[in-house]
Amino acid sequence: MKITGxxxxxxxxxxxxxxxxxxxxxxxxxxxxxxxxxxxxxxPVCDFGDFGRGGMTVRKMILTMLLAAWDSGDTHxxxxxxxxxNGSGCTAENLNYWRDYISNGRExxxxxxxxxxxPTIPCCEAAIALQCRGPVAYxxxxxxxxxxxxxxxxxxxxxxxxxxxxxxxxxxFLADTRxxxxxxxxxxTLAALFDRLEERK
Amino acid sequence: MTDPSVxxxxxxxxxxxxxxxRENCDALLDGRTCFALPRHFDSRGRLLGVDPxxxxxxxxxxxxxxxxxxxxxxxxxxAGTRLFAATTVGAIDLLEQGNEVDTVQEFLHLxxxxxxxxxxxxxxxxxxxxxxxxxxxxxxxxxxxxxxxxVIGADITSEFVTTGFGALGALSHTVSRPYDxxxxxxxxxxxxxxxxxxxxxxxxxxxxxxxxxCDAAHITSPDLxxxxxxxxxxxxxxxxHPGAVIGHGTGTIYNDQAxxxxxxxxxxxxxxxxxxxxxNLGHTLGATGVLQLALGLEFASRRLLPPQAGxxxxxxxxxxxxxxxxxxxxxxxxxxxxxGGLNSAVAVxxx
Numbered sequence: 001m002k003i004t005g006x007x008x009x010x011x012x013x014x015x016x017x018x019x020x021x022x023x024x025x026x027x028x029x030x031x032x033x034x035x036x037x038x039x040x041x042x043x044p045v046c047d048f049g050d051f052g053r054g055g056m057t058v059r060k061m062i063l064t065m066l067l068a069a070w071d072s073g074d075t076h077x078x079x080x081x082x083x084x085x086n087g088s089g090c091t092a093e094n095l096n097y098w099r100d101y102i103s104n105g106r107e108x109x110x111x112x113x114x115x116x117x118x119p120t121i122p123c124c125e126a127a128i129a130l131q132c133r134g135p136v137a138y139x140x141x142x143x144x145x146x147x148x149x150x151x152x153x154x155x156x157x158x159x160x161x162x163x164x165x166x167x168x169x170x171x172x173f174l175a176d177t178r179x180x181x182x183x184x185x186x187x188x189t190l191a192a193l194f195d196r197l198e199e200r201k
Numbered sequence: 202m203t204d205p206s207v208x209x210x211x212x213x214x215x216x217x218x219x220x221x222x223r224e225n226c227d228a229l230l231d232g233r234t235c236f237a238l239p240r241h242f243d244s245r246g247r248l249l250g251v252d253p254x255x256x257x258x259x260x261x262x263x264x265x266x267x268x269x270x271x272x273x274x275x276x277x278x279x280a281g282t283r284l285f286a287a288t289t290v291g292a293i294d295l296l297e298q299g300n301e302v303d304t305v306q307e308f309l310h311l312x313x314x315x316x317x318x319x320x321x322x323x324x325x326x327x328x329x330x331x332x333x334x335x336x337x338x339x340x341x342x343x344x345x346x347x348x349x350x351x352v353i354g355a356d357i358t359s360e361f362v363t364t365g366f367g368a369l370g371a372l373s374h375t376v377s378r379p380y381d382x383x384x385x386x387x388x389x390x391x392x393x394x395x396x397x398x399x400x401x402x403x404x405x406x407x408x409x410x411x412x413x414x415c416d417a418a419h420i421t422s423p424d425l426x427x428x429x430x431x432x433x434x435x436x437x438x439x440x441x442h443p444g445a446v447i448g449h450g451t452g453t454i455y456n457d458q459a460x461x462x463x464x465x466x467x468x469x470x471x472x473x474x475x476x477x478x479x480x481n482l483g484h485t486l487g488a489t490g491v492l493q494l495a496l497g498l499e500f501a502s503r504r505l506l507p508p509q510a511g512x513x514x515x516x517x518x519x520x521x522x523x524x525x526x527x528x529x530x531x532x533x534x535x536x537x538x539x540x541g542g543l544n545s546a547v548a549v550x551x552x
Contacts, residue, residue: 082415088303089303089306091301091302095296097365098296098361101361106364108367109364110368114364114369117361118289119325120541121420123541124327124420124540124541124543125420127417128417132417134415137413139322140322141323147322150341151322154341154343
């Protein structure tokens with residue numbers, strides 16, 4: 001498996017990319033971040049038509065995945081899949097929907113908040129934005145990069161965006177599971193892998 | 202080189218209609234349904250495919266469902282079997298009870314404990330979770346990463362999910378009528394199923410192939426052309442002709458329209474007999490894919506397809522019937538579609 005691009009958004013809303021060694025932000029808000037990042041030379045075409053539809057998690061995911069795509073130097077991702085792995089899942093989104101429903105007297109839920117309760121939604125929104133038509137799924141395993149690599153190399157050969165979303169950070173790697181790359185260090189999170197690879201460089 | 206066979210050594214299914222694959226198939230062939238008002242929350246008159254045996258206090262409804270599935274197994278799970286657990290929202294009733302927990306993590310922990318298997322993999326791909334988990338298990342077996350795999354899919358009925366689908370306007374005002382011209386939405390249901398897979402056979406059937414992709418078009422609506430769904434169907438079939446298609450068939454306007462469009466593309470000379478479980482059981486979400494494979498294999502073995510429950514006026518071009526039909530081959534194509542534009546197709550064959 002070969003890593004062809006990666007991006008990390010920190011708790012301070014600072015974005016870093018791996019291969020191009022880019023540092024961006026912090027931005028006044030994610031809308032400003034979107035405008036500034038899409039102005040970068042070589043940025044892939046991205047459909048931001050529904051950027052405002054998703055919550056903060058979705059917007060962070062789209063921007064981080066866009067930067068990982070840019071970091072790879074590729075411009076088209078139609079064959080690529082998108083996966084989510086571990087992280088904080090959608091506990092916050094579940095609570096958000098349920099508390100809103102309860103606070104409205106259990107009369108009616110809000111569809112937009114409900115849709116966000118599926119763990120695959122950030123991946124799907126990012127897939128729509130970058131027009132990725134490969135498989136999309138969320139996996140939870142023991143916290144081990146080896147476990148993730150087993151899934152990625154067997155689930156769908158080819159290019160795969162792999163994401164990890166927590167309350168503070170978003171990390172996205174673009175991997176080509178058919179290509180031979182350097183062995184990856186064993187880490188328990190993608191954010192830790194990003195840091196280790198950055199140190200190695 | 203052809204991929205090594207992945208054998209289905211055994212299957213289990215628990216729904217309001219039965220606690221074994223055989224009981225469920227008999228019920229479906231009889232055209233029975235299970236829609237009722239739930240007792241564990243106020244569904245505001247919505248009928249659900251609800252299992253009263255899961256009512257109770259003290260533990261999680263999801264725990265009771267998984268316990269029921271484990272008790273129903275009439276086979277031994279070999280030591281070292283790898284667990285693949287599929288769900289959409291997991292033990293969501295814990296959150297309803299005020300526990301601020303990660304409900305899919307809780308689901309995985311419950312499954313690991315109840316089936317006595319550690320180091321499991323949770324797979325969530327919206328309503329395509331079940332088949333996606335089976336596909337991952339099949340590929341890990343083919344890569345030699347495990348000798349046996351237990352794939353389970355489970356979801357419960359809940360106020361959380363019912364109000365959510367209600368807010369999206371996706372629920373039927375009566376009950377789900379898949380592939381009917383006058384369908385008006387889905388009915389939710391609950392259930393669980395399991396498949397024991399191995400490269401060492403034989404068993405009652407085989408997983409032949411699977412494929413997944415994403416429409417990348419809309420977050421809640423499928424691509425009505427069915428183009429991406431047709432692509433996974435072709436890939437899973439690999440030019441073989443199935444005896445029947447177990448469709449996703451939720452009974453929503455858009456889902457069924459997209460599925461029929463996809464199947465007309467894949468089978469321009471006439472689609473095979475088509476059937477959806479959801480007219481009998483409701484939409485069991487993360488369980489539906491595993492249920493479809495478990496029950497589809499039994500239909501293939503019997504060479505019989507149940508009547509389509511709720512069907513009065515079929516969608517033009519849909520090969521559906523309100524009578525049982527015989528199958529000309531023992532191969533079944535099963536489809537799942539999920540929010541986010543997720544598509545999954547799996548081909549299974551009876552031995």
